[in-house]
Amino acid sequence: MFPSPAQHPVPLAFGDIQGCRQEFQRLLTKAAPSEATPLWFAGDIINRGPDSLGTLRDLIALGDRAVTILGNHDLHLLSVSAGIRKSKKGDTIDDILAAPDAADLLDWVRHRPIAHFDQGMLMVHAGVLPQWDVALTLELADEFQRALRAPDWKDTLASLYGNEPNRWKPKLKGSDRLRVVCNALTRMRFCSADGVMDFSSSAGVDSAPPGCMPWFDVPSRATADVTVVFGHWAALGLIIRDNVIGLDSGCVWGEELTAVSLASNPAERTVTQVECSNCRATME
Numbered sequence: 001m002f003p004s005p006a007q008h009p010v011p012l013a014f015g016d017i018q019g020c021r022q023e024f025q026r027l028l029t030k031a032a033p034s035e036a037t038p039l040w041f042a043g044d045i046i047n048r049g050p051d052s053l054g055t056l057r058d059l060i061a062l063g064d065r066a067v068t069i070l071g072n073h074d075l076h077l078l079s080v081s082a083g084i085r086k087s088k089k090g091d092t093i094d095d096i097l098a099a100p101d102a103a104d105l106l107d108w109v110r111h112r113p114i115a116h117f118d119q120g121m122l123m124v125h126a127g128v129l130p131q132w133d134v135a136l137t138l139e140l141a142d143e144f145q146r147a148l149r150a151p152d153w154k155d156t157l158a159s160l161y162g163n164e165p166n167r168w169k170p171k172l173k174g175s176d177r178l179r180v181v182c183n184a185l186t187r188m189r190f191c192s193a194d195g196v197m198d199f200s201s202s203a204g205v206d207s208a209p210p211g212c213m214p215w216f217d218v219p220s221r222a223t224a225d226v227t228v229v230f231g232h233w234a235a236l237g238l239i240i241r242d243n244v245i246g247l248d249s250g251c252v253w254g255e256e257l258t259a260v261s262l263a264s265n266p267a268e269r270t271v272t273q274v275e276c277s278n279c280r281a282t283m284e
Helices: 021-031 052-061 072-081 102-110 134-149 153-158 174-186
Strands: 012-014 039-041 066-068 116-118 121-123 227-230 244-246 256-261 271-275
Touching (some): 021 256, 021 271, 072 102, 072 153, 116 134, 134 174
Antiparallel strands (some): 012 256
């Protein structure tokens, strides 16, 4: 007999770790003492914190217990490794690139998903355009994942940079199509009611560009019937609603690292945090 959904272990979702390995290890011990607990990671597992290599190795060692999706910092690592982009001030990815098994580490990163759906929960790194339902989101994420895993993945990755097109149209093809998918799922914070993305602000909700709002506040968004779990938005901080869980509580900026149990009943969800005062990145 197959177990009913109620018997499935409740996943534990983590916000952006960004190389803050000590804080991650403390939070994992505090929030998930059972090795049976599935672990979800909302992307940006590396970069800016002091131990990106150790953090990456920790997540790889978790094996099938962990689901790790890609964030913009993880894609940046791949781009730097491929010679597409140069390291930025404040990056802490050199230890990964210089590791003796760097090729294997990068291959693991490149084969991570860009979205994950299970038990009525959709996890992405940044956001979901309001016109996309779960089925379309997963379909587009799969297109992106297959392109990133193909032999010409470096060409694909090089074509993804830029803010245009800034809205979804079903007839989009090629690099324009993948760029919209990548930008929505790994970079978006604000958009208009009809899904025009604006990347001019990374600050809090009060900094919304004219005509825009947080993507999750768009009325009648097509993913309102599931719970969307995301990271990416440190200035937003922890946000928990019945159908929205924002996990990036700014660990790498000296705030907290957060884990939330993803119980299907919102009243049963628990929050566990550790302070990250010793993991403070330098602003560019």
